[in-house]
Amino acid sequence: xxxxxxxxxxxxxxxxxxxxxxxxxxxxxxxxxxxxxxxxxxxxxxxxxxxxxxxxxxxxxxxxxxxxxxxxxxxxxxxxxxxxxxxxxxxxxxxxxxxxxxxxxxxx
Numbered sequence: 310x311x312x313x314x315x316x317x318x319x320x321x322x323x324x325x326x327x328x329x330x331x332x333x334x335x336x337x338x339x340x341x342x343x344x345x346x347x348x349x350x351x352x353x354x355x356x357x358x359x360x361x362x363x364x365x366x367x368x369x370x371x372x373x374x375x376x377x378x379x380x381x382x383x384x385x386x387x388x389x390x391x392x393x394x395x396x397x398x399x400x401x402x403x404x405x406x407x408x409x410x411x412x413x414x415x416x417x
Contacts, residue, residue, distance in 0.1 A: 310375050310378065310379065310383075310384060310385060310386065311384070311385040311386075311414065312371065312374075312375060312385070312386045312389055312409070313385070313386070313387050313388075313389060314388070314389045314390070315387065315388070316387055316388050317387065318385060318387065318414060320416065320417075321385070321414040321415060321416060321417065322414065322415055322417045323387070323412045323413070323414055324412075324413045324414065324415045325382075325412065325413040326410060326411075326412055327378065327381040327382060327383045327410075327411035327412060327413065328381055328410070328411055329408060329409070329410055329411070330374050330377040330378045330381065330383075330386060330408065330409060330410075330411045331373075331374055331377070331406060331407065331408040331409075332369070332370040332371060332372065332373025332374030332375070332376070332377065332406070332407045332408075333370055333373065333404065333405070333406045333407075334365075334366040334367075334369035334370040334373070334404070334405050334406075335366075335396065335402055335403070335404045336362055336365065336366050336402065336403050336404075337397075337401060337402050362403065363393070363403065363405070366403055366404075366405040367391065367405050367407070369405070370391070370405045370406055370407040371389075371391075371407045373407075374386060374389070374407045374408065374409065377411070378409075378411035381411050382413065383411035383412055383413055384412075384413055384414060385411075385412050385413070385414045386409040386410065386411050386412070387409060387410050387412055388409050388410050389407060389408070389409035390407070390408055390409065391405065391406070391407050392405070392406045392407075392408075393405055394406075
């Protein structure tokens with residue numbers, strides 16, 4: 310499946326629009342991860358733990374979106390948008406959502 314943030318894909322034309330699809334991932338932050346990320350923030354540098362969690366959430370949301378597009382008979386998703394939010398009491402959860410338009414593309 311081709312996934313693109315652009316409305317078109319070079320070398321292909323849209324043969325059919327199948328509809329808007331979305332995928333979401335909500336992950337809780339572990340207390341120990343928060344502690345180590347806080348220490349990292351104090352001494353400077355990047356928080357590899359949070360970066361890995363963010364990457365994992367993004368991958369889950371994109372896969373869920375692709376699965377929903379496939380269920381509609383699409384072979385691509387165009388105009389993809391990724392959104393990130395923190396949720397829950399004390400902002401203890403991370404949500405990533407991916408949405409786009411499921412399409413059937415053809416060479417041309």
